[in-house]
Amino acid sequence: MDGFTDTAPQSGPAVDAAGIFLVFITIIVFMLPVLIYFPPVPPSKSEALLQTHTPVGLASSKSGLRGHRGRHAPLAPEVPAKIRSLWIYPVKSCKGIEVSQSKVLPTGLEFDRLYTFAQLKSPFPVALDASDEEKSQHKWEFITQRHFPLLATVEVDLYVPDIAKAQDKSATSGEAFIIVRFPWQERGALGALGWLLAKLTRGWRALPEMEIVLPVEFPSPDEIDQQGYSYDKVKVWKETVTALNLEPELPRELRLYLGVSNRLGIFRIDPARLRPVYRCAPTEADAAYQPVIGFQDAYPLHLLNLFSVRDLDARIDKDTEFHHLDPRRFRANIIVDGVAAYDEDNWKTIRFNPEPSSTRECAAFHVSCRTVRRLTNHPPPSCPAARCKMPNVDPDTGCRHAVEPDRSLRKFRDVDEGAKKKGCLGMQLTPLFDDTDSMESWVEVGMSLEVMDRGSHRYIAQ
Numbered sequence: 001m002d003g004f005t006d007t008a009p010q011s012g013p014a015v016d017a018a019g020i021f022l023v024f025i026t027i028i029v030f031m032l033p034v035l036i037y038f039p040p041v042p043p044s045k046s047e048a049l050l051q052t053h054t055p056v057g058l059a060s061s062k063s064g065l066r067g068h069r070g071r072h073a074p075l076a077p078e079v080p081a082k083i084r085s086l087w088i089y090p091v092k093s094c095k096g097i098e099v100s101q102s103k104v105l106p107t108g109l110e111f112d113r114l115y116t117f118a119q120l121k122s123p124f125p126v127a128l129d130a131s132d133e134e135k136s137q138h139k140w141e142f143i144t145q146r147h148f149p150l151l152a153t154v155e156v157d158l159y160v161p162d163i164a165k166a167q168d169k170s171a172t173s174g175e176a177f178i179i180v181r182f183p184w185q186e187r188g189a190l191g192a193l194g195w196l197l198a199k200l201t202r203g204w205r206a207l208p209e210m211e212i213v214l215p216v217e218f219p220s221p222d223e224i225d226q227q228g229y230s231y232d233k234v235k236v237w238k239e240t241v242t243a244l245n246l247e248p249e250l251p252r253e254l255r256l257y258l259g260v261s262n263r264l265g266i267f268r269i270d271p272a273r274l275r276p277v278y279r280c281a282p283t284e285a286d287a288a289y290q291p292v293i294g295f296q297d298a299y300p301l302h303l304l305n306l307f308s309v310r311d312l313d314a315r316i317d318k319d320t321e322f323h324h325l326d327p328r329r330f331r332a333n334i335i336v337d338g339v340a341a342y343d344e345d346n347w348k349t350i351r352f353n354p355e356p357s358s359t360r361e362c363a364a365f366h367v368s369c370r371t372v373r374r375l376t377n378h379p380p381p382s383c384p385a386a387r388c389k390m391p392n393v394d395p396d397t398g399c400r401h402a403v404e405p406d407r408s409l410r411k412f413r414d415v416d417e418g419a420k421k422k423g424c425l426g427m428q429l430t431p432l433f434d435d436t437d438s439m440e441s442w443v444e445v446g447m448s449l450e451v452m453d454r455g456s457h458r459y460i461a462q
Contacts, residue, residue, distance in 0.1 A: 045211045046157060046179045053159035053177065056111075057097040064098065064445055068306055068337070069313070069324060077307065078338030080448035083352060084306060085335040087328075090178050090216075091266075092116040092295045093144040094154040095395070096331065101444035104363055104431050106292055107274060108300035109333050109443075111158055115178070115214060116295040117151070118142045118234045118245075120263040140234040140245070140265060142295070145393045145400075148258045152398040155181040155209075158216070176216035184210045184253045212249055218271055219244065234267050236295065238462050241275055243267040269294035279460040280369040281430045287366065288436045298462070299368050299428035303344065304332035308425060311341040316408045322401050329391040329405070330371070330426055336449055344427050345370065345415065349453040355446050363441040364432040364452070371426035372419040372459050373409055418459035 046055075058064075064085035087096040088111050103110040118140045145151045157179040185208040219229060224244065232245045247265040255264040274292035277299060281291040293300055304327055313325035327335060347367040354360040373389045389406045393399070409423030416424050433439050 045213050046159070046181070049159045049177060049179070052162060052165050054162040054165070056158040056160055057099055065327060065335070068327070069310060077340045077343075080353075080450070081336055081338035082449060083334060083443060083445050083447045084337040085327075086443060086445060087331070087333055087335070088112045088158075089156075089331060090114050090158055091154070091156050091180060091214075092142070093148075093151040093390075094156045094180065095152065096328070097156065097158055101360075101442060104301075104441045104443055106289060106300065106431060106433075106439055107294050108296060108431070111176075111216065112301075112333065113293075113295040114216065114269060115246075116142045116234070116236070116267050116269075117258075118265045118267055119260050120265065122262075140232050140267070142234060142236045142267075143258075143260065145390050145398075148260060149393045149400045150258050150398040152393050152395050153183070154258075155179075157181070178214040178216060180212040180214065181209045182254055182257050183207050184257055210251055210253055212251070212254070214246065214249065214266070214268075218268060231270075232265070232267070234265075236275075237297065239275060241269075242273050243270055267295075277368075277430065279462065280428075280457075282366045282368070282432070287430065287432060289433070289439065291430045300431060301333045301365070301429040302331065302371055302426055303334045303336065303365075303367075303429055304330050304426045305339050305341070305344050306335060306337040307339055307341040308344065312405065312408060312412060312425065315412050316404055321399070322404050325405055326395060328395045329393065331390070332426055334429070334443065339449065342415075345424075346454045346456065347427060347451055348455040349432075349451075350429075351450045351452055352443055352447040353450055354444070355448070358444065358446075360442045360444060360447075363443050363447070364434075365429040366432055367457075368428045368430050369457050369459050370416050370419070370424040371428055372416065373406060373423045373425075416457065416459045418461065424459075 060066075068084070086099050086102055086109070088099060088102060088109050089096045090111050090113070092113050092115065120138050121141050122138050143151070158176065159179065160176045161174050215223075219227070223229075227246070228248045230245050230247075231242055233240050233242050234245075245265045245267055247263070250264055250266055258264070274294060277291040277293055279298070281287075281299065284290045291300065296302075306327060309325055309327045309330075316322070316325060318324070344367070350365050350367060352363045352365075354362065373391070389409075391405050391409070392401045392403070394401070406423065409425060410421055411423075413423045413425055414421055416422075431441065433441060
């Protein structure tokens with residue numbers, strides 16, 4: 001038709017790169033909160049436990065050690081001296097849990113040193129005339145930060161049943177559990193995905209982790225058979241004790257992370273096979289019971305005086321790798337403040353008295369001996385000196401300082417005739433009980449310290 005112009009149909013709005021980018025950003029902005037609050041991953045073991053259990057321990061913001069060496073630290077001893085901080089270590093040589101109060105049992109604070117890691121070692125080197133049986137025999141031997149300092153970075157959480165949560169969830173489990181966590185990131189795309197999920201689920205600073213669940217209660221015979229656990233002999237210092245090996249619970253990644261080349265096991269102390277304590281401890285007649293320990297080094301509890309730590313800290317030559325002496329390096333159970341430096345050296349019996357507002361009763365302890373820095377028989381290649389001690393390990397990073405505080409301990413704290421040139425800091429305690437039927441007491445932060453008896457100490461080597 002005249003005057004009519006045929007035109008091509010319009011194809012719609014053009015989509016350029018800027019438009020695609022804008023759409024992508026919009027989707028991310030809307031989806032990010034959803035991914036944070038509803039991550040596309042199953043809950044971790046610890047997250048699942050939170051439905052029926054409550055974690056034990058103080059947040060770092062409420063730690064009794066906050067400000068212990070700053071401008072808020074006391075400049076002179078106080079009257080009365082008090083408990084400033086309490087710690088339990090459910091897994092030997094791993095991170096501790098700070099608590100505000102704790103039940104005291106014959107073995108020490110409740111939940112303390114229930115487990116220890118151990119490696120299966122060969123008898124190499126052996127004598128030339130050793131039998132074939134001796135040459136092929138392997139033995140479990142406990143491990144600590146002395147040889148594997150990355151144990152200091154292994155997190156330990158304790159979860160106890162929460163009655164209110166259990167009722168809401170209609171749960172019946174009344175057991176407590178220990179969660180062991182360590183950083184681990186796989187290689188490649190799988191590792192990148194794990195890194196991203198850690199950020200989404202636990203915050204921007206979080207890193208990928210692996211978790212292990214361990215029972216607090218000693219397993220029943222049926223549980224031992226079902227889970228494939230076994231009774232094995234494990235060497236702790238110069239003692240050999242039969243304990244329950246929960247090796248099937250350990251992933252191979254933990255052995256790789258720690259740098260353990262041998263088989264790795266984790267042992268639960270058997271309540272029926274506790275280790276008796278004789279050296280320097282009160283006798284069974286004096287204590288009205290035989291002192292015993294689980295996987296503690298030598299005595300049920302370790303006490304540390306913050307004024308002593310501050311005094312030693314002032315004597316240490318600092319460098320770029322050692323800025324201050326953290327009391328956590330000594331892994332004490334009871335940390336007191338307000339006591340003159342090294343006054344604890346001649347305590348023989350002490351008592352902690354509750355605050356007027358508390359319903360607790362007094363808790364008494366026999367001060368059995370000084371805490372001696374042990375020698376390591378087989379120092380690792382990174383620490384050729386035989387005097388490489390656990391306090392040299394930074395409790396936050398797992399890095400071991402070459403010489404401090406061990407050098408200063410041996411220089412300034414060579415005070416025990418039974419432990420010449422080894423260095424001493426802190427005191428070893430054995431609980432005393434008024435009621436030998438219940439055999440328990442309580443300690444809590446804020447309790448005042450009363451020295452009941454003083455006397456000399458001389459360390460007796462194992």
